[in-house]
Amino acid sequence: MNMKSQKLTIVGGGITGLSAAFYAQQSMPDAQITVLESSGFWGGVLQTESAEGYLIEHSADMFTTDPEAAIRICDRLGRSEELLQTIPIDDRAYVATDEAIHPVPRGLSLMLPSDLDSVLDSPLLTTGAKERFRAEEHIPPSEWSQDESLLSFATRRFGREIYETLIQPLVGGIYTADPEKLSMQATMARFVAMEKQHGSLIQAGRVAKGKTIQREASGARYGMFRAPKKGIGELVRWIIEALPKVEFKTDSIVKSVAKVESGWQITTRDAGSESPRELEADGLVLATSARVSGRLLQAVDAELAKDLNKIEAASSAVVILGIDRQQLDRDFSGYGIIVPSILNRDVIATSFGSNKFEGRAPDGKILVRCFIGGALRRELVELEDERLVEMAILELQRTVGFKGEPGLTRVIRWRNCMPQYHLGHRELVAGIEELAANHRGLELAGNSYRGVGIPACIESGALAVERLVNDLADV
Numbered sequence: 507m508n509m510k511s512q513k514l515t516i517v518g519g520g521i522t523g524l525s526a527a528f529y530a531q532q533s534m535p536d537a538q539i540t541v542l543e544s545s546g547f548w549g550g551v552l553q554t555e556s557a558e559g560y561l562i563e564h565s566a567d568m569f570t571t572d573p574e575a576a577i578r579i580c581d582r583l584g585r586s587e588e589l590l591q592t593i594p595i596d597d598r599a600y601v602a603t604d605e606a607i608h609p610v611p612r613g614l615s616l617m618l619p620s621d622l623d624s625v626l627d628s629p630l631l632t633t634g635a636k637e638r639f640r641a642e643e644h645i646p647p648s649e650w651s652q653d654e655s656l657l658s659f660a661t662r663r664f665g666r667e668i669y670e671t672l673i674q675p676l677v678g679g680i681y682t683a684d685p686e687k688l689s690m691q692a693t694m695a696r697f698v699a700m701e702k703q704h705g706s707l708i709q710a711g712r713v714a715k716g717k718t719i720q721r722e723a724s725g726a727r728y729g730m731f732r733a734p735k736k737g738i739g740e741l742v743r744w745i746i747e748a749l750p751k752v753e754f755k756t757d758s759i760v761k762s763v764a765k766v767e768s769g770w771q772i773t774t775r776d777a778g779s780e781s782p783r784e785l786e787a788d789g790l791v792l793a794t795s796a797r798v799s800g801r802l803l804q805a806v807d808a809e810l811a812k813d814l815n816k817i818e819a820a821s822s823a824v825v826i827l828g829i830d831r832q833q834l835d836r837d838f839s840g841y842g843i844i845v846p847s848i849l850n851r852d853v854i855a856t857s858f859g860s861n862k863f864e865g866r867a868p869d870g871k872i873l874v875r876c877f878i879g880g881a882l883r884r885e886l887v888e889l890e891d892e893r894l895v896e897m898a899i900l901e902l903q904r905t906v907g908f909k910g911e912p913g914l915t916r917v918i919r920w921r922n923c924m925p926q927y928h929l930g931h932r933e934l935v936a937g938i939e940e941l942a943a944n945h946r947g948l949e950l951a952g953n954s955y956r957g958v959g960i961p962a963c964i965e966s967g968a969l970a971v972e973r974l975v976n977d978l979a980d981v
């Protein structure tokens with residue numbers, strides 16, 4: 507095949523689709539690349555807004571440097587100097603109880619304890635829970651080789667109380683998932699491997715101790731996070747600016763795709779236009795959610811479409827508040843507070859963006875974001891803005907003694923944007939990839955498959971292009 511004649515269409519202008527365009531431009535410099543986005547803006551869920559001196563993130567506000575895909579693309583874009591590290595403080599993540607908040611024990615990285623004393627000294631846990639925690643070392647690894655849910659794995663290893671008080675809220679804050687359904691293999695396989703290799707997670711923590719990543723562990727590995735100085739939306743802008751030869755089309759809703767002799771036919775309807783438009787391409791990357799991709803592929807491969815439809819997604823609302831530091835009854839410098847679901851409160855987690863990164867709020871002010879909904883409380887997302895703001899204010903009153911009214915409020919709803927990696931997800935995705943491989947020139951990418959974080963999405967776009975280049979060259 508003559509590389510010069512190649513046309514590549516990417517559907518979806520979130521970070522996955524944009525990364526695919528970036529890597530396609532590098533590996534297929536002569537190809538005609540088009541990115542089609544149904545909304546009026548680029549970045550998908552990644553949206554940054556500036557208002558009243560605040561830098562407001564509508565969804566993600568940072569990315570991790572491990573895996574490296576996000577930091578690598580920033581390097582390639584020549585933008586690494588424009589990234590911020592988190593503000594260094596001691597206690598970064600807190601857990602709410604009925605009456606108070608307490609720091610997550612410093613030596614606990616999700617489920618890996620590297621400092622037993624910090625867990626054993628924590629006021630969050632009863633004596634019984636601490637004894638059960640110590641006993642983890644003597645609990646033999648499971649002989650079960652099938653996938654296991656977070657609830658099952660964590661309670662088996664650490665007991666119910668540690669799971670309910672620490673592990674569920676720490677993981678829940680990341681995946682907004684149902685812990686009875688959340689697949690360990692698809693989301694936290696490293697802990698499963700550690701159990702097998704070292705016999706217990708306490709022993710695995712001992713072995714890991716001394717390694718840089720564990721030294722600063724507290725809930726999440728915050729020292730590894732970065733954000734562009736002017737917000738996550740910059741990442742989107744940097745990629746687009748680096749691709750002058752790529753055709754970017756917003757307001758272009760892809761309605762269907764079909765296989766034709768020359769490759770793929772893509773039918774779109776542009777906003778404001780009655781008549782559909784048709785494009786042809788040799789290569790097609792669907793960088794949309796599994797549900798959308800399933801719908802688009804229905805007529806091409808019903809079995810593939812059916813499997814794609816099995817990947818569910820949760821919804822959440824983000825309530826953003828701008829407040830005065832003086833409205834808190836004491837200074838709070840933590841990055842965030844997670845709320846165990848056994849407390850039956852409406853907010854899953856609160857993030858203090860201006861405590862994490864410089865330049866997020868004017869002097870004397872704090873930018874707070876409360877997350878509501880998720881897989882267990884999806885009905886809350888549909889409540890009126892006013893009600894959601896009340897819930898966020900109540901949570902701040904309980905946790906940090908907030909008084910009065912916020913100066914700035916925003917409510918953002920993300921419907922079906924958080925894919926749920928349920929038990930068996932890895933096998934489901936392997937099957938989907940096998941079926942998709944039957945269609946020359948077709949690639950699926952995005953947060954529905956092998957990781958929801960920004961680095962995983964970037965990697966997914968890059969790998970889709972790598973496979974596509976091989977596929978198209980292989981005549």
Ligand SMILES: Cc1cc2nc3c(=O)[nH]c(=O)nc-3n(C[C@H](O)[C@H](O)[C@H](O)COP(=O)(O)OP(=O)(O)OC[C@H]3O[C@@H](n4cnc5c(N)ncnc54)[C@H](O)[C@@H]3O)c2cc1C
Nearest residue numbers: 518520521522544550551565566567760952953958959960
């Ligand atoms: C509230 C929230 C907070 C998060 N926080 C973090 C964080 O702090 N750090 C982190 O690493 N990750 C975080 N994530 C996860 C991460 O941001 C997302 O997984 C990632 O940005 C998804 O990128 P994507 O391109 O795969 O999908 P999306 O951003 O969903 O993009 C898909 C795009 O496809 C478009 N599209 C859909 N249908 C069509 C069609 N028919 N035709 C054309 N275009 C179409 C959509 O309009 C959209 O722009 C967060 C996610 C949420 C929702």
